[in-house]
Amino acid sequence: ELTNLHKVYGRGQAATHALKGVDLFVGHGEFVAVTGRSGSGKSTLLHIMGLLDAPTRGEFRIQGTNMLQLSDADEARFRLAECGYVFQEFSLLPGMTVLENVYIPALGLSRCNGFKKRAIDLLHTVGLGHRLKHDPTELSGGEQQRAAIARALINDPKILFADEPTASLDLASARVVLDLFKRLNEDLGLTIVMVTHEPDDA
Ligand code: ADP
Numbered sequence: 001e002l003t004n005l006h007k008v009y010g011r012g013q014a015a016t017h018a019l020k021g022v023d024l025f026v027g028h029g030e031f032v033a034v035t036g037r038s039g040s041g042k043s044t045l046l047h048i049m050g051l052l053d054a055p056t057r058g059e060f061r062i063q064g065t066n067m068l069q070l071s072d073a074d075e076a077r078f079r080l081a082e083c084g085y086v087f088q089e090f091s092l093l094p095g096m097t098v099l100e101n102v103y104i105p106a107l108g109l110s111r112c113n114g115f116k117k118r119a120i121d122l123l124h125t126v127g128l129g130h131r132l133k134h135d136p137t138e139l140s141g142g143e144q145q146r147a148a149i150a151r152a153l154i155n156d157p158k159i160l161f162a163d164e165p166t167a168s169l170d171l172a173s174a175r176v177v178l179d180l181f182k183r184l185n186e187d188l189g190l191t192i193v194m195v196t197h198e199p200d201d202a
Contacts, residue, residue: 001024007044018044019055019191026177031185031192033202042149042195043163049193050074050083050161080108084152085164092136092151099123099132102151109155122150129188142173149180153190160184162194166201174201 007019013159026032026049034042043156047053060067070078084161092101099119106115123129124148128139136144145165152160162181166174178201184190197202 001059001061002049003059003061004050005045005060006056007041007053008056009049013127020046022058026193029185029189029191030091031181032194034193034195035197035199035202038197042197046161046163046193046195050159051079051084052085080105081155082158084155084160086145086149086152086160086165088167090136090141090148092144092147094135094137096136097133098128098136098139098147101136101147102154105151106154115154117149119154122153123147127149128174129159137163140173141169142176145173145177146171146180149177153184158191160190160192162192164197166196166198 002022002024005019005024006017008020009016022041022045025046026047036042036043044053048055051070067075067078092098092170093104094105099116102123103115103119106118120129120132123132126149127145128143128150131139131143131147136147139147145168149165160181165181166177169177181192181194185192194201
Protein backbone atom coordinates (compact mmCIF):
# COMPACT_ATOMS: atom_id res chain seq x y z
CA GLU A 1 0.00 0.00 0.00
CA LEU A 2 1.59 3.22 -1.20
CA THR A 3 0.35 6.58 0.05
CA ASN A 4 1.30 9.96 -1.41
CA LEU A 5 4.62 8.56 -2.59
CA HIS A 6 7.19 10.92 -4.10
CA LYS A 7 10.57 10.26 -5.68
CA VAL A 8 12.95 13.04 -6.63
CA TYR A 9 16.27 12.22 -8.27
CA GLY A 10 19.09 14.77 -8.08
CA ARG A 11 18.86 18.31 -6.69
CA GLY A 12 18.24 21.89 -7.69
CA GLN A 13 18.14 22.51 -11.41
CA ALA A 14 19.06 18.87 -12.13
CA ALA A 15 16.17 17.48 -10.03
CA THR A 16 13.72 15.06 -11.64
CA HIS A 17 10.43 14.57 -9.85
CA ALA A 18 9.83 11.00 -11.07
CA LEU A 19 6.87 10.14 -8.81
CA LYS A 20 4.42 12.81 -7.66
CA GLY A 21 2.08 11.64 -4.95
CA VAL A 22 1.36 8.05 -6.02
CA ASP A 23 -1.44 6.22 -4.17
CA LEU A 24 -1.66 2.51 -4.94
CA PHE A 25 -3.11 -0.55 -3.26
CA VAL A 26 -2.24 -4.00 -4.57
CA GLY A 27 -4.28 -6.80 -3.04
CA HIS A 28 -3.05 -10.31 -2.26
CA GLY A 29 -3.29 -12.46 -5.39
CA GLU A 30 -3.70 -9.58 -7.83
CA PHE A 31 -1.85 -9.37 -11.16
CA VAL A 32 -1.27 -5.67 -11.76
CA ALA A 33 0.23 -4.08 -14.85
CA VAL A 34 1.93 -0.69 -14.50
CA THR A 35 1.83 1.05 -17.86
CA GLY A 36 2.82 4.43 -19.22
CA ARG A 37 5.15 6.15 -21.64
CA SER A 38 8.90 5.92 -21.34
CA GLY A 39 10.17 8.09 -18.49
CA SER A 40 6.83 8.20 -16.67
CA GLY A 41 8.28 6.56 -13.55
CA LYS A 42 7.28 2.90 -13.94
CA SER A 43 10.67 1.41 -13.06
CA THR A 44 11.10 3.89 -10.21
CA LEU A 45 7.77 2.75 -8.77
CA LEU A 46 8.64 -0.93 -9.15
CA HIS A 47 12.08 -0.47 -7.57
CA ILE A 48 10.54 1.24 -4.54
CA MET A 49 7.86 -1.44 -4.20
CA GLY A 50 10.57 -4.13 -4.43
CA LEU A 51 12.76 -2.41 -1.80
CA LEU A 52 15.50 -1.80 -4.36
CA ASP A 53 15.28 1.97 -3.91
CA ALA A 54 13.80 4.36 -1.35
CA PRO A 55 11.19 7.06 -1.96
CA THR A 56 11.93 10.70 -1.16
CA ARG A 57 8.76 10.87 0.93
CA GLY A 58 5.44 9.13 1.40
CA GLU A 59 4.28 5.91 3.03
CA PHE A 60 4.81 2.31 2.00
CA ARG A 61 3.31 -0.60 3.93
CA ILE A 62 3.10 -4.31 3.24
CA GLN A 63 0.49 -6.10 5.34
CA GLY A 64 0.59 -3.23 7.82
CA THR A 65 4.38 -3.15 8.21
CA ASN A 66 6.02 0.21 7.54
CA MET A 67 8.60 -0.80 4.96
CA LEU A 68 10.45 2.51 5.22
CA GLN A 69 11.46 1.87 8.83
CA LEU A 70 13.04 -1.55 8.33
CA SER A 71 16.70 -2.00 9.19
CA ASP A 72 19.04 -2.79 6.30
CA ALA A 73 19.21 -6.40 7.49
CA ASP A 74 15.41 -6.74 7.63
CA GLU A 75 15.14 -5.15 4.18
CA ALA A 76 17.63 -7.66 2.80
CA ARG A 77 15.79 -10.54 4.46
CA PHE A 78 12.50 -9.31 3.01
CA ARG A 79 13.94 -9.05 -0.50
CA LEU A 80 15.43 -12.53 -0.31
CA ALA A 81 12.51 -14.31 1.36
CA GLU A 82 9.39 -12.52 0.17
CA CYS A 83 10.17 -10.97 -3.23
CA GLY A 84 10.93 -12.38 -6.64
CA TYR A 85 12.40 -10.19 -9.37
CA VAL A 86 12.35 -10.54 -13.14
CA PHE A 87 13.97 -7.87 -15.30
CA GLN A 88 14.36 -7.23 -18.99
CA GLU A 89 17.90 -8.63 -18.77
CA PHE A 90 17.99 -12.23 -17.59
CA SER A 91 21.28 -11.91 -15.64
CA LEU A 92 21.92 -15.64 -15.41
CA LEU A 93 25.47 -16.56 -14.38
CA PRO A 94 27.49 -18.24 -17.12
CA GLY A 95 29.74 -21.09 -16.00
CA MET A 96 27.00 -22.45 -13.73
CA THR A 97 24.25 -24.75 -14.92
CA VAL A 98 20.68 -23.57 -15.35
CA LEU A 99 19.76 -25.65 -12.30
CA GLU A 100 22.48 -24.02 -10.15
CA ASN A 101 21.37 -20.57 -11.32
CA VAL A 102 17.85 -21.31 -10.16
CA TYR A 103 18.73 -22.47 -6.65
CA ILE A 104 21.44 -19.90 -5.79
CA PRO A 105 18.96 -17.58 -4.00
CA ALA A 106 17.86 -20.49 -1.79
CA LEU A 107 21.33 -21.04 -0.33
CA GLY A 108 20.90 -18.24 2.19
CA LEU A 109 17.51 -19.38 3.49
CA SER A 110 17.18 -22.20 6.00
CA ARG A 111 13.50 -22.67 5.17
CA CYS A 112 14.48 -23.88 1.72
CA ASN A 113 15.60 -27.41 2.56
CA GLY A 114 15.14 -29.53 -0.50
CA PHE A 115 15.90 -26.55 -2.70
CA LYS A 116 17.45 -28.66 -5.46
CA LYS A 117 14.29 -30.70 -5.88
CA ARG A 118 12.26 -27.50 -5.77
CA ALA A 119 14.50 -25.95 -8.45
CA ILE A 120 14.03 -29.01 -10.66
CA ASP A 121 10.25 -28.88 -10.15
CA LEU A 122 10.21 -25.16 -10.99
CA LEU A 123 12.26 -25.72 -14.12
CA HIS A 124 9.69 -28.32 -15.18
CA THR A 125 6.90 -25.83 -14.42
CA VAL A 126 8.48 -23.26 -16.76
CA GLY A 127 9.03 -25.89 -19.45
CA LEU A 128 12.79 -26.28 -19.02
CA GLY A 129 12.94 -29.76 -17.52
CA HIS A 130 15.19 -30.80 -20.39
CA ARG A 131 17.71 -27.97 -19.84
CA LEU A 132 18.85 -28.54 -16.23
CA LYS A 133 22.52 -29.17 -16.95
CA HIS A 134 22.92 -26.63 -19.74
CA ASP A 135 24.94 -23.45 -19.47
CA PRO A 136 22.60 -20.41 -19.68
CA THR A 137 24.45 -19.20 -22.79
CA GLU A 138 23.17 -22.31 -24.62
CA LEU A 139 19.54 -21.24 -24.11
CA SER A 140 17.38 -19.01 -26.32
CA GLY A 141 16.27 -15.63 -24.95
CA GLY A 142 12.83 -16.95 -24.10
CA GLU A 143 14.31 -19.97 -22.34
CA GLN A 144 16.71 -17.76 -20.36
CA GLN A 145 13.83 -15.59 -19.21
CA ARG A 146 11.88 -18.66 -18.11
CA ALA A 147 14.95 -19.83 -16.15
CA ALA A 148 15.12 -16.36 -14.57
CA ILE A 149 11.45 -16.71 -13.60
CA ALA A 150 12.14 -20.09 -11.98
CA ARG A 151 15.02 -18.45 -10.06
CA ALA A 152 12.67 -15.67 -8.93
CA LEU A 153 10.29 -18.28 -7.50
CA ILE A 154 12.80 -20.50 -5.69
CA ASN A 155 12.19 -18.94 -2.26
CA ASP A 156 8.41 -19.06 -2.68
CA PRO A 157 7.98 -15.27 -2.73
CA LYS A 158 4.80 -13.43 -1.75
CA ILE A 159 5.21 -10.95 -4.59
CA LEU A 160 6.79 -11.17 -8.01
CA PHE A 161 8.09 -7.88 -9.45
CA ALA A 162 8.65 -7.88 -13.20
CA ASP A 163 10.14 -4.92 -15.07
CA GLU A 164 9.53 -5.12 -18.83
CA PRO A 165 10.03 -8.91 -18.71
CA THR A 166 9.18 -9.41 -22.40
CA ALA A 167 11.00 -6.38 -23.83
CA SER A 168 13.97 -8.34 -25.17
CA LEU A 169 11.95 -11.31 -26.43
CA ASP A 170 10.38 -12.12 -29.79
CA LEU A 171 6.58 -12.14 -29.89
CA ALA A 172 6.18 -15.90 -29.49
CA SER A 173 8.56 -16.08 -26.50
CA ALA A 174 6.88 -13.04 -24.95
CA ARG A 175 3.52 -14.82 -25.23
CA VAL A 176 4.93 -17.89 -23.46
CA VAL A 177 6.31 -15.75 -20.61
CA LEU A 178 3.03 -13.84 -20.17
CA ASP A 179 1.03 -17.08 -20.23
CA LEU A 180 3.40 -18.43 -17.56
CA PHE A 181 2.78 -15.36 -15.35
CA LYS A 182 -0.96 -15.78 -15.82
CA ARG A 183 -0.73 -19.44 -14.81
CA LEU A 184 1.40 -18.63 -11.73
CA ASN A 185 -1.12 -15.98 -10.71
CA GLU A 186 -4.22 -18.10 -11.29
CA ASP A 187 -2.96 -21.49 -10.14
CA LEU A 188 -0.59 -20.52 -7.30
CA GLY A 189 -2.22 -17.23 -6.28
CA LEU A 190 1.09 -15.42 -6.77
CA THR A 191 0.79 -11.63 -6.51
CA ILE A 192 2.46 -10.04 -9.55
CA VAL A 193 3.30 -6.42 -10.32
CA MET A 194 4.52 -6.06 -13.89
CA VAL A 195 5.83 -2.95 -15.61
CA THR A 196 5.16 -2.86 -19.34
CA HIS A 197 4.91 -0.21 -22.03
CA GLU A 198 2.86 -2.64 -24.18
CA PRO A 199 -0.90 -2.02 -23.85
CA ASP A 200 -1.57 -5.50 -25.27
CA ASP A 201 0.52 -7.13 -22.53
CA ALA A 202 -1.29 -5.10 -19.87
P1 ADP B 1 10.05 4.48 -16.92
O1 ADP B 1 10.36 3.18 -16.23
O2 ADP B 1 8.57 4.77 -16.98
O3 ADP B 1 10.68 4.60 -18.28
P2 ADP B 1 11.83 5.63 -14.94
O4 ADP B 1 11.25 5.29 -13.63
O5 ADP B 1 12.98 4.83 -15.43
O6 ADP B 1 10.65 5.67 -16.03
O7 ADP B 1 12.30 7.17 -14.93
C1 ADP B 1 11.44 8.22 -14.51
C2 ADP B 1 12.22 9.53 -14.57
O8 ADP B 1 13.23 9.52 -13.59
C3 ADP B 1 12.90 9.77 -15.91
O9 ADP B 1 12.83 11.15 -16.19
C4 ADP B 1 14.31 9.33 -15.65
O10 ADP B 1 15.23 10.04 -16.48
C5 ADP B 1 14.51 9.69 -14.20
N1 ADP B 1 15.45 8.77 -13.53
C6 ADP B 1 15.32 7.43 -13.40
N2 ADP B 1 16.34 6.91 -12.70
C7 ADP B 1 17.17 7.94 -12.40
C8 ADP B 1 18.41 8.07 -11.69
N3 ADP B 1 18.99 7.00 -11.15
N4 ADP B 1 18.95 9.30 -11.59
C9 ADP B 1 18.35 10.38 -12.11
N5 ADP B 1 17.19 10.35 -12.79
C10 ADP B 1 16.60 9.15 -12.93
